[in-house]
Amino acid sequence: xxxxxxxxxxxxxxxxxxxxxxxxxxxxxxxxxxxxxxxxxxxxxxxxxxxxxxxxxxxxxxxxxxx
Amino acid sequence: xxxxxxxxxxxxxxxxxxxxxxxxxxxxxxxxxxxxxxxxxxxxxxxxxxxxxxxxxxxxxxxxxxxxxxxxxxxxxxxxxxxxxxxxxxxxxxxxxxxxxxxxxxxxxxxxxxxxxxxxxxxxxxxxxxxxxxxxxxxxxxxxxxxxxxxxxxxxxxxxxxxxxxxxxxxxxxxxxxxxxxxxxxxxxxxxxxxxxxxxxxxxxxxxxxxxxxxxxxxxxxxxxxxxxxxxxxxxxxxxxxxxxxxxxxxxxxxxxxxxxxxxxxxxxxxxxxxxxxxxxxxxxxxxxxxxxxxxxxxxxxxxxxxxxxxxxxxxxxxxxxxxxxxxxxxxxxxxxxxxxxxxxxxxxxxxxxxxxxxxxxxxxxxxxxxxxxxxxxxxxxxxxxxxxxxxxxxxxxxxxxxxxxxxxxxxxxxxxxxxxxxxxxxxxxxxxxxxxxxxxxxxxxxxxxxxxxxxxxxxxxxxxxxxxxxxxxxxxxxxxxxxxxxxxxxxxxxxxxxxxxxxxxxxxxxxxxxxxxxxxxxxxxxxxxxxxxxxxxxxxxxxxxxxxxxxxxxxxxxxxxxxxxxxxxxxxxx
Numbered sequence: 001x002x003x004x005x006x007x008x009x010x011x012x013x014x015x016x017x018x019x020x021x022x023x024x025x026x027x028x029x030x031x032x033x034x035x036x037x038x039x040x041x042x043x044x045x046x047x048x049x050x051x052x053x054x055x056x057x058x059x060x061x062x063x064x065x066x067x
Numbered sequence: 068x069x070x071x072x073x074x075x076x077x078x079x080x081x082x083x084x085x086x087x088x089x090x091x092x093x094x095x096x097x098x099x100x101x102x103x104x105x106x107x108x109x110x111x112x113x114x115x116x117x118x119x120x121x122x123x124x125x126x127x128x129x130x131x132x133x134x135x136x137x138x139x140x141x142x143x144x145x146x147x148x149x150x151x152x153x154x155x156x157x158x159x160x161x162x163x164x165x166x167x168x169x170x171x172x173x174x175x176x177x178x179x180x181x182x183x184x185x186x187x188x189x190x191x192x193x194x195x196x197x198x199x200x201x202x203x204x205x206x207x208x209x210x211x212x213x214x215x216x217x218x219x220x221x222x223x224x225x226x227x228x229x230x231x232x233x234x235x236x237x238x239x240x241x242x243x244x245x246x247x248x249x250x251x252x253x254x255x256x257x258x259x260x261x262x263x264x265x266x267x268x269x270x271x272x273x274x275x276x277x278x279x280x281x282x283x284x285x286x287x288x289x290x291x292x293x294x295x296x297x298x299x300x301x302x303x304x305x306x307x308x309x310x311x312x313x314x315x316x317x318x319x320x321x322x323x324x325x326x327x328x329x330x331x332x333x334x335x336x337x338x339x340x341x342x343x344x345x346x347x348x349x350x351x352x353x354x355x356x357x358x359x360x361x362x363x364x365x366x367x368x369x370x371x372x373x374x375x376x377x378x379x380x381x382x383x384x385x386x387x388x389x390x391x392x393x394x395x396x397x398x399x400x401x402x403x404x405x406x407x408x409x410x411x412x413x414x415x416x417x418x419x420x421x422x423x424x425x426x427x428x429x430x431x432x433x434x435x436x437x438x439x440x441x442x443x444x445x446x447x448x449x450x451x452x453x454x455x456x457x458x459x460x461x462x463x464x465x466x467x468x469x470x471x472x473x474x475x476x477x478x479x480x481x482x483x484x485x486x487x488x489x490x491x492x493x494x495x496x497x498x499x500x501x502x503x504x505x506x507x508x509x510x511x512x513x514x515x516x517x518x519x520x521x522x523x524x525x526x527x528x529x530x531x532x533x534x535x536x537x538x539x540x541x542x543x544x545x546x547x548x549x550x551x552x553x554x555x556x557x558x559x560x561x562x563x564x565x566x567x568x569x570x571x572x573x574x575x576x577x578x579x580x581x582x583x584x585x586x587x588x589x590x591x592x593x594x595x596x597x598x599x600x601x602x603x604x605x606x607x608x609x610x611x612x613x614x615x616x617x618x619x620x621x622x623x624x625x626x627x628x629x630x631x632x633x634x635x636x637x638x639x640x641x642x
Contacts, residue, residue, distance in 0.1 A: 002093050004115055004247045008254060011086045015079055015416070022075050022412050032410045037270060041262045042412040049258060 005060035012053030020046025070217050070406045076415025083255065083419050084232060087426065090251070091236030091244040100460030104241035104467050105438045106173055107342035111243075115250055116348070117355025120339040121363070122249035125256060126428020127421055128206045130367050131213075134404070135397030137371020138378075138387070140566075141281070141295030142641055143310040144371070145364040149298075150322040153357055153634045155330035157627050160353040162605075163331055164340060166514050168349040169602045173341070175334040175510075176443040182513045182603045184521035184594075185447070190528060191506065192443035195334060196436055198499040200474065203432035204481025205496055209398070210425045211482065217402050218418070226482060229422070233429050234475040238468055242342055242438070245430040249339075252423035253359075259413075259420025260366045266408040267373040270383075280376040285309075295372060298641050311564035320570025324577040328503035332510050335435040350623040357630045361637060367401070374400045377407070392548065429478070437470035445470075494551040498536060504573040505531025505580035512584050517604045521594065523587035531580025538575045544568045 023042025026032055033040055098104045111119075136144040172178035176195065180188035207226060214225035236244045271277045274296075282292035294301050294308055301307040302314040310317070330336060330353070340352035377385035385407055390396035405417040445466055446452060452459055484491075505528050512519045512527075543554035544565040553568060562568040600607045619625035 002090070002247070004090075004250055007086055007090055007247075008251050011082065011251065012254070012258070015082055018075070018078065018082075019412050019416070026412075035410050036262070036266050036408055036413075039266070041266065041410065045258070045262050045413050045416065052254075052258070 003060050005056045009053045009056030009058075009060060012049045013057065014053075016046050016048070016050030016053055018046070020050065022046070069219060070402065070414070070418070072218060072415060072418065073411045075412055076418065079412075079415040080419050080422065083423065086251065087232065087236055087248050090247050091239035094240030094244045094247070097243065098239070098241055098464065100457075101441065101463030101467055102460060103243070104464050105434075105441060107242040107246060109342060110344050111246060111339075111342045111348075113343055113348040113351040114355055115246060116339045116343045116352045118253045118359070119246040119249035120336060120352050120356035121360045122253040122256075122427045123336060123339060123431035124428075125253070125363065125424050126206055126431070127210050127425035128398075129428065130256070130421065130424045131209075131398045131401050133364075133367045134371040134374070134401040135399075137368035138374045138397055138400050139371075140309045141285075141372050141375070142298050142368070143302075143308055144368045145298055145637075145641065146310070146317055146321055148360060148364045148368070149634060149638060150317065151326040152330060152360060153630060154322060155326040156353040156357040156360070157630060158327065159331045159337070159340075160350050160623055161627055163510075163514060164350045164353070165346065166603055166605070166608065167337065168341065168343070168346045169608070173442050174439050175332060175337060175506075176439055178510070178603075179513075179524070180443075180447075182510075182595075182600070183519075183524045187509070187521060187525045187528060188443060188447070190525065191502070192439050192447075194499060194502050194532075196439050196444065198496070198502065199335065199432040199436040199439075200477045200481055201496045201499060203429045203436075203474075203478040205485050205493070206425065206428055207478055208482040208485040210422075212486075213399075213402070213421075217399075226479065229425065230429075230475050230479050233426055233433065234472065237430050237433050237437075237475075238471050241467070241471075242338070242434045245434040246339060246342060248430060249427045252427040255416075255423040256420045256427075257359075257366060259416045259423070260370075262413045263404055263408055263417060264366055264370055267370050267377075267404060270408070271373055271376050277373060277376055280380070281372070284375065284379050295375065296641075298638070300642055305563055305567065310566055311562075312567045312570060316567055316570045320574050324504050324507070324573040325570065327511075328507040328573065328577070332503060332506045334439065335431050338435050338438065347617075347623065351621075351626055354623060354626040354630055358633070361630075361633055370404050371400050374404055383407075433471060433474045433478070436474040437467050440470040440474070441467045490549055490551045497539070497551070501535040501539070501572065501576055502528075502532055504535065504576035508577050508580035509584055512581065512588075513604070515605045516588075517597070517600055517606055518593055519584060519588050520591045522591045523584045526587055527580045527584030530583045531576045534579040535572050535576035538572050539568075542568055542571070 019042050023040050023046050026042065027040060102108055133144060133147065167178060170178055170181055172181055176188045176192035179191055207230060210229060211222050211226035214220040215222040236248060271280060278293065278296050281295045285292055285294040290307065290309060291301055299314065302317060305311050305313040340349045343349035343352050377383045378387060385403065387395045387397065387403055388399055405414060409417050441463055446463065508531060509524045509528050513524060539553050540556035541559045542562060543558050544552055544562045547553065552565060597607055602608050620629065
């Protein structure tokens with residue numbers, strides 16, 4: 001059947017990229033990040049999600065090569 | 068209480084929906100017969116089924132309710148995740164799963180049929196089918212209402228669209244699709260709520276700062292200073308802790324009767340383990356689920372506790388809106404926290420996490436409903452199996468798919484009824500949930516005592532249920548204003564809080580059910596031969612060692628020890 005790690009990996013990579021780009025372009029917007037205690041959570045979460053997604057993809061494709 | 072979303076928040080939501088539907092679409096071509104559709108072909112790896120196992124339980128009402136309970140009861144809410152779940156999950160994995168999985172039963176009602184008789188199955192199947200529809204209807208209504216009030220979406224539109232998305236992916240890919248999506252939803256829920264916990268904790272000065280802020284609040288309510296941040300310390304007396312329950316009620320009512328009733332016999336949950344690829348995998352499913360389960364409180368309960376501190380700090384401008392009766396609407400706690408801390412972007416992620424939790428809960432109900440309907444009602448009473456296995460597989464696949472559509476439509480109908488007659492629906496749901504504790508008594512006796520008879524089990528199940536109903540009708544929690552909470556016959560006893568009433572209802576249901584079943588077993592004759600009970604009863608099943616060559620963490624027992632150790636550490640840390 002389908003390896004569930006592929007859609008999970010893909011989704012988190014895509015959303016991660018979008019959120020980190022958004023975070024990058026709103027970096028100077030202190031008013032927006034006032035809520036989050038001045039922390040640009042978009043960049044942090046975006047990068048974390050991208051890493052998370054890539055790890056899933058890595059394991060999914062490594063297994064595929066073996067098989 | 069409005070939360071304004073921008074295009075980026077909607078974009079994240081849409082990407083998530085596309086993936087959810089995409090998974091269903093890719094799986095559709097594997098759905099060749101009823102077995103693939105309703106049982107996921109018994110092919111799921113243990114980790115996938117394990118994450119789905121807890122994800123199904125992590126529905127939207129659970130997430131919103133637990134954050135609200137965190138604000139009401141503090142750290143004592145973690146009892147629902149630790150003592151009220153972990154021992155039961157370990158017991159299910161080690162002692163019950165070999166018989167469930169080994170019996171080849173496709174559902175919990177079918178196990179009752181194999182172990183006992185047709186009438187016991189019938190009673191359980193019908194009650195369970197009604198319960199799943201009610202549960203998914205009520206959560207659908209709550210979600211659509213939330214979308215209307217908080218996001219300003221149209222009520223009917225949110226209701227139908229969310230229902231149709233769940234319908235699309237469960238119709239296309241059946242249980243496999245529900246399980247795969249539950250895994251995806253699990254990660255979305257965790258990652259979506261992570262920034263909230265991090266920011267909220269940082270804002271209140273970490274755990275130590277939180278403790279300091281909660282001390283005066285606890286004292287002003289007549290508790291010890293650490294009452295909101297400890298779990299067992301003040302459980303000596305019911306009125307010494309915010310939960311209003313003493314250690315016996317927590318340990319026996321929640322930790323044993325309610326939790327074993329829920330985790331070991333609720334088909335909604337157990338179905339995920341039935342879908343595992345082997346008996347060894349099925350035994351690992353609850354344990355793999357237990358590992359993240361123990362840490363879920365930090366994601367959903369701790370923010371609720373922080374909300375309590377925030378609401379007493381005027382500088383934060385944090386309030387919880389009132390509900391219709393004028394009290395705080397605790398269910399909105401998580402939404403208010405998301406609004407307080409998350410900027411555009413991660414806010415969309417947080418809202419998507421709530422939607423994901425709603426979908427995993429609803430898909431769980433629907434995929435359990437269609438299985439019980441197809442196998443335990445349709446196949447047993449309407450059109451039995453024929454000799455042509457292949458044609459049967461196709462026929463029951465069609466029935467399963469129609470049941471999926473019917474299940475969703477009935478849920479939508481019950482959502483609208485819930486909107487009109489909310490109290491009646493809550494009442495019905497309370498009543499149907501009373502079935503769990505007696506069911507555990509009957510299944511437990513069946514698995515570990517070969518003498519237990521069908522007549523005894525059926526009567527035990529029915530009387531346990533009726534006595535629970537009677538107890539609910541005769542007692543009332545303090546300050547209850549509607550008959551939904553109990554006392555609809557007369558008021559003989561008043562409990563300090565609703566939780567205590569729930570615990571005792573379950574204890575009575577379990578006690579009556581056990582006594583009646585044991586008593587009647589001595590008075591009735593066992594109709595099943597030892598041969599028939601092979602694989603269903605502990606003493607009649609030859610023990611096989613299936614995991615000799617596996618390393619410790621791949622064995623159920625090794626995993627169970629790991630889970631127990633973490634459970635003990637957490638319990639002591641937050642004693």
